[in-house]
Amino acid sequence: MLSIEDLCVKIGDKEILKDIHLYIDSGETHVLFGPNGAGKSTLINTILGNPKYEIVSGSIYFKGKDITDMPMYERAKLGIGISYQSPPAIPGVKLKNLLEIITNRDWSEIEKMAEILNFKDFLEREVNVGFSGGEAKRSEILQIYAQNPDFIMFDEPDSGVDVENVELIGTIINELLDKNKMPSDRKKSGLIITHMGHILNFMDVDRAHVLYNGIVACSGHPEEILNNIIKHGYERCVECYQKKEH
Amino acid sequence: MLSKERALKIKEIAEKYRNVPAPYGEDINLEEYKIEKGGISVDSLMELDEGYKSKLESIGIDIEEKTSAGSYLQINNKAVYSKTDSKIEMMPISEALKKYNLDDYLWNLVEIKDKYTARAALELTEGFFIRVPKGVKETIPLQTCLLIGEESSSQNVHNIIIVEEGAELNVITGCATSPHVKSGLHIGVSEFYVKKDAKLTYTMIHDWGENTHVRPRTGVYIEENGVFISNYVVMTEVKSIQSYPTAYCVGDNSKVTFQTVAYGKGNSKMDLGSRVVLSGKNSSADMISRTIVVDNAEIIARGHLVGESENVKGHLECRGLILSDNAHLHAVPELEAKRTNLDLTHEAAVGKIAENQLMYLMSRGLTEDEAVSLIIKGFLNVDVSGLPPKLAKSVEQIMEMTLDAS
Numbered sequence A: 001m002l003s004i005e006d007l008c009v010k011i012g013d014k015e016i017l018k019d020i021h022l023y024i025d026s027g028e029t030h031v032l033f034g035p036n037g038a039g040k041s042t043l044i045n046t047i048l049g050n051p052k053y054e055i056v057s058g059s060i061y062f063k064g065k066d067i068t069d070m071p072m073y074e075r076a077k078l079g080i081g082i083s084y085q086s087p088p089a090i091p092g093v094k095l096k097n098l099l100e101i102i103t104n105r106d107w108s109e110i111e112k113m114a115e116i117l118n119f120k121d122f123l124e125r126e127v128n129v130g131f132s133g134g135e136a137k138r139s140e141i142l143q144i145y146a147q148n149p150d151f152i153m154f155d156e157p158d159s160g161v162d163v164e165n166v167e168l169i170g171t172i173i174n175e176l177l178d179k180n181k182m183p184s185d186r187k188k189s190g191l192i193i194t195h196m197g198h199i200l201n202f203m204d205v206d207r208a209h210v211l212y213n214g215i216v217a218c219s220g221h222p223e224e225i226l227n228n229i230i231k232h233g234y235e236r237c238v239e240c241y242q243k244k245e246h
Numbered sequence B: 001m002l003s004k005e006r007a008l009k010i011k012e013i014a015e016k017y018r019n020v021p022a023p024y025g026e027d028i029n030l031e032e033y034k035i036e037k038g039g040i041s042v043d044s045l046m047e048l049d050e051g052y053k054s055k056l057e058s059i060g061i062d063i064e065e066k067t068s069a070g071s072y073l074q075i076n077n078k079a080v081y082s083k084t085d086s087k088i089e090m091m092p093i094s095e096a097l098k099k100y101n102l103d104d105y106l107w108n109l110v111e112i113k114d115k116y117t118a119r120a121a122l123e124l125t126e127g128f129f130i131r132v133p134k135g136v137k138e139t140i141p142l143q144t145c146l147l148i149g150e151e152s153s154s155q156n157v158h159n160i161i162i163v164e165e166g167a168e169l170n171v172i173t174g175c176a177t178s179p180h181v182k183s184g185l186h187i188g189v190s191e192f193y194v195k196k197d198a199k200l201t202y203t204m205i206h207d208w209g210e211n212t213h214v215r216p217r218t219g220v221y222i223e224e225n226g227v228f229i230s231n232y233v234v235m236t237e238v239k240s241i242q243s244y245p246t247a248y249c250v251g252d253n254s255k256v257t258f259q260t261v262a263y264g265k266g267n268s269k270m271d272l273g274s275r276v277v278l279s280g281k282n283s284s285a286d287m288i289s290r291t292i293v294v295d296n297a298e299i300i301a302r303g304h305l306v307g308e309s310e311n312v313k314g315h316l317e318c319r320g321l322i323l324s325d326n327a328h329l330h331a332v333p334e335l336e337a338k339r340t341n342l343d344l345t346h347e348a349a350v351g352k353i354a355e356n357q358l359m360y361l362m363s364r365g366l367t368e369d370e371a372v373s374l375i376i377k378g379f380l381n382v383d384v385s386g387l388p389p390k391l392a393k394s395v396e397q398i399m400e401m402t403l404d405a406s
């Protein structure tokens, strides 16, 4: 589904990502850990094609196509989607209106999902205007549900979300990523950024990576890596990072 | 009629200002615009030719008159049609001057102090006179339209609206230039009186065309507990508009809202202001202006709040988007306080479309053009407050139509 090779990314003059390799197969969901400022959001935005992030070298392939230089909206049309960490407000545009524009599903399905997310009252509200942190996350989930992409990136879908809603969002994401289907029937792929790990209790993830200072310092079994981070913080990752730097 | 002394006085002042340019806006040579005398008259808006009819519809006028409490149509300087079947009194101002003494209403709120007001005072001028009797609350809107139908001519208008004590009125005014007219001038004097406990909602849609100069001169007087709401929408090209309506909140607890939505394109030059003088205790004002400039257009968005009494409150919100390097946008918010115990605020912001909004929508699959257009629609989508739903809808539609066409 997605394959990244030798990716180096700059913002302005600052080098943020270094030699990233990442391979996510069809039906797989990966999780991305890493301390604040490690470059997690940068990686996601680069995959999306945000022109603010300058690709210095390397390539991104999606569904077998080289999308390294493809404009953002074409990537979206090709099936890449995102649920943002902190989405901007679009004053004057109703959420309902935006959903109608981006949707690839019937309106009745969206209404049903809005109901499940306890978000029906927000359809008439302006997109993200005055939304609380947790409300903005639910708005993102609803939009991504409407858009229904094949590869979905979730940038901290759980941060600022209360306990009940973390379970709700986790369960919905799991469903969106085909995890309730038999492994061979799974078509969707995902990449999830989380600090908390709690959301993973409601999801099935296949592989985890730790991004440290712009480098993938470690990849492996999600539970193992999470337990390590919980026990030792990112201390162990520093060691791996230093090994990889050289 | 006017009393002899008053008529003389007005004439005397107007003569003095015959050639005096206005402080704002491009100076216009009035000699280039003749004053058309004759014109048609009709018994129903349906009798108008197709060109006029479709023009009227495009500026929100219901030509079948199914959803209006009455209609007034003026082409050039002649009242072509004026009819209402509600309790509201409506007639051409020329008739009102025969019927009533208007000493207290004519040239009372608008000063003659430039060549445009002078022309309206001295030359052939027509307009609507509307009076809502005490206690009459008309919920269905009244529609008035002012059309320029003759080449290189000057339309001179003088309007008066009086909403008597406890009465309510909703007016929509559509202004346009006939499609075949290449150049024109509109001078429009409007004086509105909102008496005690009364309410006037006035919605104006301009569609003048790229070669028409427009010089409105408006004054509004609001008594105790009175409410005045103005919605002004201009979405199409114009050669120049310069206006600076002033509302006087004289009564205690009186309230004013000015909402301006302007989309400047082509070579349009607009100098749009609104001023509120808060002299009644607890009076308040809200001014919202949303402007966009593209191409070579130029907009100056002015706002001026004057607090002259205790506990008055005023807020001025002025936002502008500039979408072309050849365009020009200038926001001039002014606050003036003459008492300690008051609260006047403003926020102004001009700039380009926020990159993060654009990226957000594009990552959902919208092309750049689609994203820009959606952001612009949202930006201009001020809540057209106080309008009956149907009218609000049609204002919204007019905005969408013009945006989609561009």
Ligand SMILES: Nc1ncnc2c1ncn2[C@@H]1O[C@H](COP(=O)(O)OP(=O)(O)OP(=O)(O)O)[C@@H](O)[C@H]1O
Pocket (backbone or CB within 6 Å): A011, A012, A014, A016, A034, A035, A036, A037, A038, A039, A040, A041, A042, A043, A085
């Ligand atoms: N516009 C910018 N200009 C300069 N530096 C930037 C810019 N945007 C991001 N950065 C820097 O890039 C680095 C990576 O930021 P990024 O947002 O990718 O981190 P993150 O891993 O998502 O962190 P968090 O967990 O806090 O969300 C940070 O040091 C950040 O300050």
Ligand SMILES: [Mg+2]
Pocket (backbone or CB within 6 Å): A040, A041, A042, A085, A155
């Ligand atoms: Mg981040």
